[in-house]
Amino acid sequence: MSSVEPSKIGQYFVAYPHQYHFILDEPDQCQQRRPFLVLMIPVAPQNRAARDAIRKTWARETTVLGRVVSHYFFLGLAKEGDGVLQESREHHDLLQSDFLDTYQNLTIKTMVMLEWVASRCPGVPYGMKIDSDMFLNVRNLVQMLQKAPQHTYITGMVARGAPVVRDPNSKWFLPKEVFPDSHYPPYALGLGYVFTLDLAKKFIEASKHVKAVYIEDVYLGLCLRYMGLNPTDPPNGGLFKASMPYIWSSCYWTRVITTILNSPQQLLDVWQSYQTKAQTGCYTLFSP
Incomplete structure (x- = not known):
């Protein structure tokens, strides 16, 4: 017996590949700055508080x-006006494309992000996709x-053997x-993964052969499988955290790379604590 009506199966796929266009762009910054690492942050257009806290x-x-x-913030279109033009003029770190910015379209957002970094950042070694509700220890x-490896490398919090969710009430169904x-x-879980930029073009090429489902990190895993590649576990299993522990030591923030937070204000508070501890010798506890 079918678990969904045939007419509804299409809602689990998204319109990619497709010819999307950038409304807001910073076409020359990457080549001018020639970074070692580009941080790509998908965020809702209306979530100015998160962007300001990250800045x-x-x-x-x-x-x-x-x-x-x-760093660059990646936005789609809001259902209503988003008022981001002035913010773009002020900070020059917004990239906005012409798809509707919804949870269902996160795969589109991720792939358009990869298109941008592949075309705008030639010669850059590494990129990272990181959610806007994250603490990030850049050091x-x-x-x-x-x-780290310099080719065909992606790491983060790696899910292996993850079961497919069959509960129709789940947002990951x-x-x-x-x-x-x-x-x-x-x-690699979508909360934050880092990769060599040669993979960006490989993901785009694989997407021509792997139908795009709406769960963006799973979709990249499907593309990796098509390419015959696997994500790499980080050198230390405690570097990428889904959430901070209930009880944590004073040096916690200097030992991790990522942790999910609850609010922009919590990021501001945590960052102050992190900077204080980073100056007191906590860094000696990190061993890559």
């Missing part, structure tokens, strides 16, 4: 361990990447008609 915290880390780091990330396997191939 005041980890996006301020523009040179780390002698390496140039750049630890750069330190890890200085010893996929019916058997869309994905018949019971488990997904390995993939």
Whole structure:
């Protein structure tokens, strides 16, 4: 018996590949700055608070361990006016494309992001997709990447053997008609993954052969499987955190790369704590 009506199967796929266009663009910045690492942050157009908090915290880390780091916020279209033009003129870090900015379209957002970085950042070694509700320790990330592979490499919090969600009430539901396997191939969770930029073009090429489902990190895993590649586990299993522990030590923020937070204000508070501890010798505890 079918788990979904045939007429509804299409809602689990998204319109990609497609000829999307940028409304707001920074076409020359990447080549002018020649960064070692480009941070790509998908965010809703109306979420100005998250963007401002990031600009005041980890996006301020523009040179780390002698390496140039750049950041860009990726936006789709709001259902109503978003008023981001003035913000773009002020900060020059907004990239907006002409698809509707919804949860269902996160795969489109991710792929358009990869299109941008592949075309605008030739010669840049690494990119990272990181959600806007994250703490990011840029120093630890750069330190890890200085010893990382330079080709066909993607890492983060890697899911292996993850079961396909069959509960129709879940936002991650996929019916058997869309994905018949019971488990997904390995993939890096979308909260924050880092990759060599040669993979961006490979993902775009694979997308011509792998039908795009709406769960963006799973979709990249499907593209990796098509390419015969696997994500790499980070050198330390505690670097990429889905959430901070209930009880954490005073040096916690200097030991991780990512952690999900609850609000822009919490990021501002955590960042102040992190900077204080980073100056007291906590960094000696990190070993990539």
